[in-house]
Amino acid sequence: MPDADRVPVAQLSRFMAAALRKLGLPEGDASLVAQLMAEAEAQGSDGHGAIRLAPYARRIRAGGYNLKPDIRVVQEKPAMALLDGDNGFGHLVMHKAAQIAIEKAKQCGVAWVGARLSNHAGPASIYARMPLAHDMVGLYFAVGNANHLPPWGGLDMLLSTNPVAVAVPAGEEPPVVLDMATTVAAYGKVKAKAQRGEQMPEGWMIDRTGQPLTDPKRAAEGFLLPIGGYKGYGLALVIGLLAGTLNGAAMGRDVLDFNQDFRTTTNTGQAICVIDPAAFGDVTGFKARVDQVIRDMRGAERMPGVDRIWLPGEQSHEKRLRSERGGLVLPAALREQLDALGAELGLAPLGQH
Structure with missing residues:
Protein backbone atom coordinates (compact mmCIF):
# COMPACT_ATOMS: atom_id res chain seq x y z
CA MET A 1 0.00 0.00 0.00
CA PRO A 2 1.14 3.64 -0.42
CA ASP A 3 3.39 4.90 2.37
CA ALA A 4 0.73 7.46 3.32
CA ASP A 5 -1.62 4.64 4.28
CA ARG A 6 0.93 3.00 6.56
CA VAL A 7 1.46 3.80 10.22
CA PRO A 8 4.91 3.31 11.78
CA VAL A 9 4.78 1.04 14.82
CA ALA A 10 6.41 3.73 17.00
CA GLN A 11 3.80 6.27 15.86
CA LEU A 12 0.94 3.98 16.85
CA SER A 13 2.62 3.37 20.20
CA ARG A 14 3.01 7.12 20.82
CA PHE A 15 -0.63 7.77 19.97
CA MET A 16 -1.91 5.02 22.28
CA ALA A 17 0.42 6.11 25.09
CA ALA A 18 -0.87 9.69 24.78
CA ALA A 19 -4.46 8.44 24.90
CA LEU A 20 -3.81 6.31 27.97
CA ARG A 21 -2.12 9.23 29.73
CA LYS A 22 -5.13 11.43 28.97
CA LEU A 23 -7.30 8.69 30.46
CA GLY A 24 -5.32 8.78 33.71
CA LEU A 25 -2.51 6.21 33.51
CA PRO A 26 0.84 7.38 34.85
CA GLU A 27 3.30 8.19 32.06
CA GLY A 28 5.56 5.13 32.47
CA ASP A 29 2.64 2.73 32.71
CA ALA A 30 0.90 4.29 29.70
CA SER A 31 4.07 3.96 27.62
CA LEU A 32 4.59 0.31 28.56
CA VAL A 33 0.98 -0.71 27.89
CA ALA A 34 1.02 1.13 24.55
CA GLN A 35 4.33 -0.45 23.58
CA LEU A 36 2.99 -3.96 24.24
CA MET A 37 -0.24 -3.19 22.37
CA ALA A 38 1.73 -1.91 19.38
CA GLU A 39 3.92 -5.01 19.50
CA ALA A 40 0.78 -7.13 19.33
CA GLU A 41 -0.38 -5.19 16.27
CA ALA A 42 3.04 -5.52 14.63
CA GLN A 43 3.09 -9.29 14.89
CA GLY A 44 -0.39 -9.67 13.43
CA SER A 45 -2.30 -10.22 16.68
CA ASP A 46 -4.89 -7.70 15.50
CA GLY A 47 -7.53 -8.91 17.94
CA HIS A 48 -5.28 -7.86 20.83
CA GLY A 49 -3.69 -4.67 19.55
CA ALA A 50 -5.06 -1.22 18.77
CA ILE A 51 -8.61 -2.56 18.50
CA ARG A 52 -8.55 -2.87 22.30
CA LEU A 53 -7.85 0.80 23.01
CA ALA A 54 -11.49 1.93 22.83
CA PRO A 55 -12.77 -0.86 25.13
CA TYR A 56 -9.93 -0.14 27.56
CA ALA A 57 -10.94 3.53 27.52
CA ARG A 58 -14.55 2.64 28.19
CA ARG A 59 -13.50 0.45 31.11
CA ILE A 60 -11.26 3.17 32.54
CA ARG A 61 -14.07 5.71 32.34
CA ALA A 62 -16.46 3.30 34.05
CA GLY A 63 -14.02 2.87 36.95
CA GLY A 64 -13.24 -0.76 36.10
CA TYR A 65 -9.44 -0.37 36.39
CA ASN A 66 -7.21 0.69 39.23
CA LEU A 67 -4.98 3.17 37.40
CA LYS A 68 -2.36 3.27 40.14
CA PRO A 69 -2.20 -0.35 41.33
CA VAL A 184 -10.51 -22.83 17.01
CA ALA A 185 -10.34 -19.02 16.98
CA ALA A 186 -9.76 -16.50 19.72
CA TYR A 187 -12.73 -14.23 20.42
CA GLY A 188 -10.57 -11.23 19.56
CA LYS A 189 -10.50 -12.53 15.98
CA VAL A 190 -14.30 -12.58 15.98
CA LYS A 191 -14.28 -8.92 17.07
CA ALA A 192 -11.78 -8.05 14.35
CA LYS A 193 -13.95 -9.75 11.71
CA ALA A 194 -17.00 -7.82 12.91
CA GLN A 195 -15.16 -4.50 12.76
CA ARG A 196 -13.94 -5.19 9.22
CA GLY A 197 -17.39 -6.33 8.09
CA GLU A 198 -16.11 -9.81 7.21
CA GLN A 199 -17.71 -13.21 7.70
CA MET A 200 -16.17 -15.94 9.85
CA PRO A 201 -15.22 -19.24 8.25
CA GLU A 202 -17.32 -22.25 9.14
CA GLY A 203 -15.80 -24.10 12.06
CA TRP A 204 -15.15 -21.10 14.31
CA MET A 205 -18.57 -20.95 15.96
CA ILE A 206 -21.90 -22.79 16.06
CA ASP A 207 -25.30 -21.70 17.30
CA ARG A 208 -27.12 -23.37 20.16
CA THR A 209 -28.68 -25.91 17.78
CA GLY A 210 -25.27 -26.96 16.46
CA GLN A 211 -25.48 -25.13 13.12
CA PRO A 212 -22.51 -23.16 11.74
CA LEU A 213 -22.48 -19.48 12.73
CA THR A 214 -20.53 -17.27 10.32
CA ASP A 215 -21.83 -13.73 11.03
CA PRO A 216 -19.56 -12.25 13.73
CA LYS A 217 -22.25 -9.71 14.62
CA ARG A 218 -24.43 -12.64 15.75
CA ALA A 219 -21.69 -14.14 17.92
CA ALA A 220 -23.81 -13.78 21.07
CA GLU A 221 -26.23 -16.33 19.61
CA GLY A 222 -23.69 -19.15 19.74
CA PHE A 223 -20.31 -20.21 21.05
CA LEU A 224 -16.78 -20.92 19.95
CA LEU A 225 -15.69 -24.45 19.12
CA GLY A 313 5.72 -18.29 15.14
CA GLU A 314 7.49 -17.89 11.78
CA GLN A 315 4.69 -15.95 10.13
CA SER A 316 4.34 -13.65 13.14
CA HIS A 317 8.12 -13.16 13.09
CA GLU A 318 8.02 -12.13 9.43
CA LYS A 319 5.05 -9.82 10.05
CA ARG A 320 6.96 -8.19 12.89
CA LEU A 321 9.97 -7.55 10.63
CA ARG A 322 7.76 -6.17 7.84
CA SER A 323 5.89 -3.94 10.28
CA GLU A 324 9.09 -2.53 11.72
CA ARG A 325 10.44 -1.82 8.23
CA GLY A 326 7.35 -0.61 6.41
CA GLY A 327 4.78 0.26 9.05
CA LEU A 328 1.30 -1.06 9.76
CA VAL A 329 -1.76 -1.15 7.55
CA LEU A 330 -4.73 -0.51 9.85
CA PRO A 331 -8.31 -1.13 8.67
CA ALA A 332 -10.19 2.08 7.87
CA ALA A 333 -12.78 1.38 10.57
CA LEU A 334 -10.05 0.98 13.19
CA ARG A 335 -8.31 4.22 12.18
CA GLU A 336 -11.63 6.04 12.38
CA GLN A 337 -12.25 4.57 15.83
CA LEU A 338 -8.79 5.60 17.04
CA ASP A 339 -9.10 9.13 15.65
CA ALA A 340 -12.57 9.51 17.16
CA LEU A 341 -11.24 8.51 20.59
CA GLY A 342 -8.28 10.82 20.11
CA ALA A 343 -10.61 13.72 19.29
CA GLU A 344 -12.61 13.03 22.46
CA LEU A 345 -9.38 13.23 24.43
CA GLY A 346 -8.11 16.36 22.69
CA LEU A 347 -5.38 14.56 20.75
CA ALA A 348 -4.18 15.12 17.21
CA PRO A 349 -5.12 12.37 14.72
CA LEU A 350 -3.02 9.23 14.66
CA GLY A 351 -1.13 10.31 11.53
CA GLN A 352 0.24 13.40 13.31
CA HIS A 353 1.92 11.60 16.23
Whole structure:
Protein backbone atom coordinates (compact mmCIF):
# COMPACT_ATOMS: atom_id res chain seq x y z
CA MET A 1 0.00 0.00 0.00
CA PRO A 2 1.14 3.64 -0.42
CA ASP A 3 3.39 4.90 2.37
CA ALA A 4 0.73 7.46 3.32
CA ASP A 5 -1.62 4.64 4.28
CA ARG A 6 0.93 3.00 6.56
CA VAL A 7 1.46 3.80 10.22
CA PRO A 8 4.91 3.31 11.78
CA VAL A 9 4.78 1.04 14.82
CA ALA A 10 6.41 3.73 17.00
CA GLN A 11 3.80 6.27 15.86
CA LEU A 12 0.94 3.98 16.85
CA SER A 13 2.62 3.37 20.20
CA ARG A 14 3.01 7.12 20.82
CA PHE A 15 -0.63 7.77 19.97
CA MET A 16 -1.91 5.02 22.28
CA ALA A 17 0.42 6.11 25.09
CA ALA A 18 -0.87 9.69 24.78
CA ALA A 19 -4.46 8.44 24.90
CA LEU A 20 -3.81 6.31 27.97
CA ARG A 21 -2.12 9.23 29.73
CA LYS A 22 -5.13 11.43 28.97
CA LEU A 23 -7.30 8.69 30.46
CA GLY A 24 -5.32 8.78 33.71
CA LEU A 25 -2.51 6.21 33.51
CA PRO A 26 0.84 7.38 34.85
CA GLU A 27 3.30 8.19 32.06
CA GLY A 28 5.56 5.13 32.47
CA ASP A 29 2.64 2.73 32.71
CA ALA A 30 0.90 4.29 29.70
CA SER A 31 4.07 3.96 27.62
CA LEU A 32 4.59 0.31 28.56
CA VAL A 33 0.98 -0.71 27.89
CA ALA A 34 1.02 1.13 24.55
CA GLN A 35 4.33 -0.45 23.58
CA LEU A 36 2.99 -3.96 24.24
CA MET A 37 -0.24 -3.19 22.37
CA ALA A 38 1.73 -1.91 19.38
CA GLU A 39 3.92 -5.01 19.50
CA ALA A 40 0.78 -7.13 19.33
CA GLU A 41 -0.38 -5.19 16.27
CA ALA A 42 3.04 -5.52 14.63
CA GLN A 43 3.09 -9.29 14.89
CA GLY A 44 -0.39 -9.67 13.43
CA SER A 45 -2.30 -10.22 16.68
CA ASP A 46 -4.89 -7.70 15.50
CA GLY A 47 -7.53 -8.91 17.94
CA HIS A 48 -5.28 -7.86 20.83
CA GLY A 49 -3.69 -4.67 19.55
CA ALA A 50 -5.06 -1.22 18.77
CA ILE A 51 -8.61 -2.56 18.50
CA ARG A 52 -8.55 -2.87 22.30
CA LEU A 53 -7.85 0.80 23.01
CA ALA A 54 -11.49 1.93 22.83
CA PRO A 55 -12.77 -0.86 25.13
CA TYR A 56 -9.93 -0.14 27.56
CA ALA A 57 -10.94 3.53 27.52
CA ARG A 58 -14.55 2.64 28.19
CA ARG A 59 -13.50 0.45 31.11
CA ILE A 60 -11.26 3.17 32.54
CA ARG A 61 -14.07 5.71 32.34
CA ALA A 62 -16.46 3.30 34.05
CA GLY A 63 -14.02 2.87 36.95
CA GLY A 64 -13.24 -0.76 36.10
CA TYR A 65 -9.44 -0.37 36.39
CA ASN A 66 -7.21 0.69 39.23
CA LEU A 67 -4.98 3.17 37.40
CA LYS A 68 -2.36 3.27 40.14
CA PRO A 69 -2.20 -0.35 41.33
CA ASP A 70 0.11 -1.78 43.95
CA ILE A 71 1.25 -4.89 42.01
CA ARG A 72 2.93 -6.98 44.66
CA VAL A 73 4.14 -10.47 45.57
CA VAL A 74 1.83 -12.08 48.12
CA GLN A 75 3.29 -15.62 48.17
CA GLU A 76 6.86 -16.60 47.36
CA LYS A 77 9.39 -19.43 47.39
CA PRO A 78 12.72 -19.68 45.53
CA ALA A 79 11.17 -20.97 42.29
CA MET A 80 7.66 -19.45 42.49
CA ALA A 81 5.71 -16.34 43.26
CA LEU A 82 2.09 -15.24 43.31
CA LEU A 83 1.29 -11.66 42.28
CA ASP A 84 -1.70 -9.60 43.31
CA GLY A 85 -2.37 -7.30 40.36
CA ASP A 86 -4.59 -4.95 42.41
CA ASN A 87 -6.94 -4.67 39.40
CA GLY A 88 -4.30 -2.95 37.29
CA PHE A 89 -3.78 -3.31 33.55
CA GLY A 90 -2.92 -6.92 32.74
CA HIS A 91 0.03 -5.78 30.63
CA LEU A 92 1.65 -4.25 33.70
CA VAL A 93 0.95 -7.30 35.86
CA MET A 94 2.29 -9.84 33.40
CA HIS A 95 5.31 -7.77 32.42
CA LYS A 96 6.29 -7.75 36.08
CA ALA A 97 5.48 -11.47 36.41
CA ALA A 98 7.76 -12.26 33.47
CA GLN A 99 10.60 -10.23 34.96
CA ILE A 100 10.30 -12.02 38.30
CA ALA A 101 10.12 -15.45 36.63
CA ILE A 102 13.24 -14.75 34.53
CA GLU A 103 15.27 -13.71 37.57
CA LYS A 104 14.10 -16.72 39.57
CA ALA A 105 14.86 -19.09 36.69
CA LYS A 106 18.42 -17.76 36.56
CA GLN A 107 18.83 -18.97 40.14
CA CYS A 108 16.69 -22.11 40.17
CA GLY A 109 16.68 -23.28 36.56
CA VAL A 110 12.88 -23.01 36.42
CA ALA A 111 10.33 -20.63 37.86
CA TRP A 112 6.54 -20.30 37.92
CA VAL A 113 4.80 -16.99 38.64
CA GLY A 114 1.03 -16.75 38.84
CA ALA A 115 -1.21 -13.69 39.04
CA ARG A 116 -4.67 -12.86 40.32
CA LEU A 117 -6.67 -9.64 40.22
CA SER A 118 -5.13 -8.94 36.82
CA ASN A 119 -6.88 -7.96 33.58
CA HIS A 120 -6.69 -8.64 29.84
CA ALA A 121 -3.02 -8.49 28.86
CA GLY A 122 -2.98 -8.90 25.07
CA PRO A 123 -1.65 -11.91 23.14
CA ALA A 124 -0.11 -14.77 25.11
CA SER A 125 3.04 -14.83 22.96
CA ILE A 126 4.07 -11.33 24.09
CA TYR A 127 4.94 -12.71 27.53
CA ALA A 128 6.14 -16.15 26.46
CA ARG A 129 8.65 -14.38 24.19
CA MET A 130 10.14 -12.18 26.92
CA PRO A 131 12.48 -14.90 28.26
CA LEU A 132 13.93 -15.34 24.74
CA ALA A 133 16.09 -12.27 25.32
CA HIS A 134 17.81 -14.29 28.05
CA ASP A 135 18.08 -17.51 25.98
CA MET A 136 15.31 -19.03 28.09
CA VAL A 137 12.08 -20.87 27.35
CA GLY A 138 8.82 -19.15 28.21
CA LEU A 139 5.36 -20.65 28.77
CA TYR A 140 2.26 -18.56 29.39
CA PHE A 141 -1.26 -19.54 30.44
CA ALA A 142 -4.36 -17.42 31.05
CA VAL A 143 -8.06 -17.49 31.76
CA GLY A 144 -9.87 -15.51 29.08
CA ASN A 145 -11.97 -12.48 29.98
CA ALA A 146 -15.32 -13.87 28.89
CA ASN A 147 -16.77 -17.36 28.64
CA HIS A 148 -17.51 -18.39 25.06
CA LEU A 149 -17.12 -22.17 25.40
CA PRO A 150 -19.35 -24.74 27.11
CA PRO A 151 -18.08 -28.04 28.48
CA TRP A 152 -18.06 -30.71 25.77
CA GLY A 153 -21.67 -31.63 25.06
CA GLY A 154 -23.10 -28.81 27.19
CA LEU A 155 -24.65 -25.40 26.54
CA ASP A 156 -23.68 -23.41 29.66
CA MET A 157 -20.80 -21.02 28.95
CA LEU A 158 -18.34 -22.09 31.64
CA LEU A 159 -14.99 -21.80 29.87
CA SER A 160 -13.11 -19.16 27.95
CA THR A 161 -10.58 -19.34 25.13
CA ASN A 162 -7.91 -19.93 27.83
CA PRO A 163 -4.78 -19.42 25.71
CA VAL A 164 -1.38 -21.05 25.98
CA ALA A 165 1.90 -19.86 24.48
CA VAL A 166 5.34 -21.45 24.40
CA ALA A 167 8.51 -19.76 23.11
CA VAL A 168 11.71 -21.74 22.54
CA PRO A 169 14.97 -19.97 21.59
CA ALA A 170 16.90 -21.03 18.51
CA GLY A 171 20.33 -20.15 17.17
CA GLU A 172 20.37 -18.97 13.56
CA GLU A 173 16.68 -19.63 13.00
CA PRO A 174 13.76 -17.59 14.36
CA PRO A 175 12.52 -18.89 17.73
CA VAL A 176 9.69 -21.41 17.82
CA VAL A 177 6.70 -19.55 19.25
CA LEU A 178 3.40 -21.36 19.64
CA ASP A 179 0.51 -19.08 20.60
CA MET A 180 -2.97 -20.52 20.52
CA ALA A 181 -6.36 -20.34 22.08
CA THR A 182 -7.96 -23.59 23.16
CA THR A 183 -10.79 -22.67 20.80
CA VAL A 184 -10.51 -22.83 17.01
CA ALA A 185 -10.34 -19.02 16.98
CA ALA A 186 -9.76 -16.50 19.72
CA TYR A 187 -12.73 -14.23 20.42
CA GLY A 188 -10.57 -11.23 19.56
CA LYS A 189 -10.50 -12.53 15.98
CA VAL A 190 -14.30 -12.58 15.98
CA LYS A 191 -14.28 -8.92 17.07
CA ALA A 192 -11.78 -8.05 14.35
CA LYS A 193 -13.95 -9.75 11.71
CA ALA A 194 -17.00 -7.82 12.91
CA GLN A 195 -15.16 -4.50 12.76
CA ARG A 196 -13.94 -5.19 9.22
CA GLY A 197 -17.39 -6.33 8.09
CA GLU A 198 -16.11 -9.81 7.21
CA GLN A 199 -17.71 -13.21 7.70
CA MET A 200 -16.17 -15.94 9.85
CA PRO A 201 -15.22 -19.24 8.25
CA GLU A 202 -17.32 -22.25 9.14
CA GLY A 203 -15.80 -24.10 12.06
CA TRP A 204 -15.15 -21.10 14.31
CA MET A 205 -18.57 -20.95 15.96
CA ILE A 206 -21.90 -22.79 16.06
CA ASP A 207 -25.30 -21.70 17.30
CA ARG A 208 -27.12 -23.37 20.16
CA THR A 209 -28.68 -25.91 17.78
CA GLY A 210 -25.27 -26.96 16.46
CA GLN A 211 -25.48 -25.13 13.12
CA PRO A 212 -22.51 -23.16 11.74
CA LEU A 213 -22.48 -19.48 12.73
CA THR A 214 -20.53 -17.27 10.32
CA ASP A 215 -21.83 -13.73 11.03
CA PRO A 216 -19.56 -12.25 13.73
CA LYS A 217 -22.25 -9.71 14.62
CA ARG A 218 -24.43 -12.64 15.75
CA ALA A 219 -21.69 -14.14 17.92
CA ALA A 220 -23.81 -13.78 21.07
CA GLU A 221 -26.23 -16.33 19.61
CA GLY A 222 -23.69 -19.15 19.74
CA PHE A 223 -20.31 -20.21 21.05
CA LEU A 224 -16.78 -20.92 19.95
CA LEU A 225 -15.69 -24.45 19.12
CA PRO A 226 -12.77 -26.06 20.97
CA ILE A 227 -9.73 -27.27 19.06
CA GLY A 228 -9.73 -31.03 18.63
CA GLY A 229 -13.25 -31.52 19.98
CA TYR A 230 -13.33 -32.87 23.51
CA LYS A 231 -9.53 -32.64 23.77
CA GLY A 232 -9.69 -28.86 23.38
CA TYR A 233 -12.37 -28.70 26.07
CA GLY A 234 -10.11 -30.66 28.41
CA LEU A 235 -7.16 -28.40 27.63
CA ALA A 236 -9.23 -25.27 28.29
CA LEU A 237 -10.32 -26.72 31.62
CA VAL A 238 -6.83 -27.58 32.92
CA ILE A 239 -5.36 -24.25 31.76
CA GLY A 240 -8.16 -22.50 33.62
CA LEU A 241 -7.39 -24.49 36.76
CA LEU A 242 -3.67 -23.62 36.57
CA ALA A 243 -4.01 -19.95 35.62
CA GLY A 244 -7.21 -19.19 37.51
CA THR A 245 -8.15 -21.56 40.32
CA LEU A 246 -4.58 -22.12 41.53
CA ASN A 247 -4.04 -18.36 41.85
CA GLY A 248 -7.35 -17.59 43.54
CA ALA A 249 -8.52 -15.90 40.32
CA ALA A 250 -11.82 -16.21 38.47
CA MET A 251 -12.66 -19.47 36.73
CA GLY A 252 -15.85 -21.05 35.43
CA ARG A 253 -19.02 -19.28 36.58
CA ASP A 254 -16.92 -16.58 38.27
CA VAL A 255 -15.47 -15.29 34.97
CA LEU A 256 -16.81 -11.85 34.11
CA ASP A 257 -17.69 -10.94 30.52
CA PHE A 258 -15.59 -7.80 30.14
CA ASN A 259 -17.27 -7.15 26.77
CA GLN A 260 -20.52 -6.38 28.63
CA ASP A 261 -19.51 -5.30 32.15
CA PHE A 262 -16.97 -2.46 32.17
CA ARG A 263 -17.11 -1.66 35.88
CA THR A 264 -16.79 -4.87 37.90
CA THR A 265 -13.32 -6.20 38.78
CA THR A 266 -12.50 -9.12 36.46
CA ASN A 267 -10.01 -10.91 38.77
CA THR A 268 -8.26 -12.32 35.72
CA GLY A 269 -5.76 -15.13 36.35
CA GLN A 270 -2.55 -15.71 34.41
CA ALA A 271 0.69 -17.61 34.86
CA ILE A 272 4.13 -17.67 33.32
CA CYS A 273 6.75 -20.40 33.58
CA VAL A 274 10.37 -19.81 32.59
CA ILE A 275 12.93 -22.56 31.98
CA ASP A 276 16.66 -21.87 31.75
CA PRO A 277 18.26 -24.30 29.26
CA ALA A 278 21.61 -23.63 30.94
CA ALA A 279 20.37 -25.79 33.81
CA PHE A 280 20.29 -28.71 31.36
CA GLY A 281 23.65 -28.16 29.68
CA ASP A 282 25.28 -25.96 27.06
CA VAL A 283 22.86 -23.32 25.79
CA THR A 284 24.63 -22.86 22.45
CA GLY A 285 24.40 -26.58 21.78
CA PHE A 286 20.71 -26.60 22.71
CA LYS A 287 19.94 -23.75 20.32
CA ALA A 288 21.87 -25.47 17.54
CA ARG A 289 19.80 -28.61 18.07
CA VAL A 290 16.62 -26.52 17.95
CA ASP A 291 17.86 -25.08 14.64
CA GLN A 292 18.27 -28.60 13.28
CA VAL A 293 14.76 -29.61 14.33
CA ILE A 294 13.39 -26.49 12.64
CA ARG A 295 15.26 -27.26 9.42
CA ASP A 296 14.10 -30.86 9.49
CA MET A 297 10.49 -29.73 9.81
CA ARG A 298 10.79 -27.08 7.12
CA GLY A 299 12.61 -29.47 4.80
CA ALA A 300 10.13 -32.33 5.14
CA GLU A 301 8.56 -33.69 1.96
CA ARG A 302 5.50 -31.61 1.18
CA MET A 303 2.05 -32.64 0.10
CA PRO A 304 0.94 -31.63 -3.40
CA GLY A 305 0.06 -27.93 -3.57
CA VAL A 306 1.97 -27.01 -0.39
CA ASP A 307 4.58 -24.33 -1.11
CA ARG A 308 6.16 -24.17 2.33
CA ILE A 309 6.02 -25.83 5.73
CA TRP A 310 5.83 -23.19 8.45
CA LEU A 311 7.04 -23.46 12.02
CA PRO A 312 4.96 -21.97 14.85
CA GLY A 313 5.72 -18.29 15.14
CA GLU A 314 7.49 -17.89 11.78
CA GLN A 315 4.69 -15.95 10.13
CA SER A 316 4.34 -13.65 13.14
CA HIS A 317 8.12 -13.16 13.09
CA GLU A 318 8.02 -12.13 9.43
CA LYS A 319 5.05 -9.82 10.05
CA ARG A 320 6.96 -8.19 12.89
CA LEU A 321 9.97 -7.55 10.63
CA ARG A 322 7.76 -6.17 7.84
CA SER A 323 5.89 -3.94 10.28
CA GLU A 324 9.09 -2.53 11.72
CA ARG A 325 10.44 -1.82 8.23
CA GLY A 326 7.35 -0.61 6.41
CA GLY A 327 4.78 0.26 9.05
CA LEU A 328 1.30 -1.06 9.76
CA VAL A 329 -1.76 -1.15 7.55
CA LEU A 330 -4.73 -0.51 9.85
CA PRO A 331 -8.31 -1.13 8.67
CA ALA A 332 -10.19 2.08 7.87
CA ALA A 333 -12.78 1.38 10.57
CA LEU A 334 -10.05 0.98 13.19
CA ARG A 335 -8.31 4.22 12.18
CA GLU A 336 -11.63 6.04 12.38
CA GLN A 337 -12.25 4.57 15.83
CA LEU A 338 -8.79 5.60 17.04
CA ASP A 339 -9.10 9.13 15.65
CA ALA A 340 -12.57 9.51 17.16
CA LEU A 341 -11.24 8.51 20.59
CA GLY A 342 -8.28 10.82 20.11
CA ALA A 343 -10.61 13.72 19.29
CA GLU A 344 -12.61 13.03 22.46
CA LEU A 345 -9.38 13.23 24.43
CA GLY A 346 -8.11 16.36 22.69
CA LEU A 347 -5.38 14.56 20.75
CA ALA A 348 -4.18 15.12 17.21
CA PRO A 349 -5.12 12.37 14.72
CA LEU A 350 -3.02 9.23 14.66
CA GLY A 351 -1.13 10.31 11.53
CA GLN A 352 0.24 13.40 13.31
CA HIS A 353 1.92 11.60 16.23
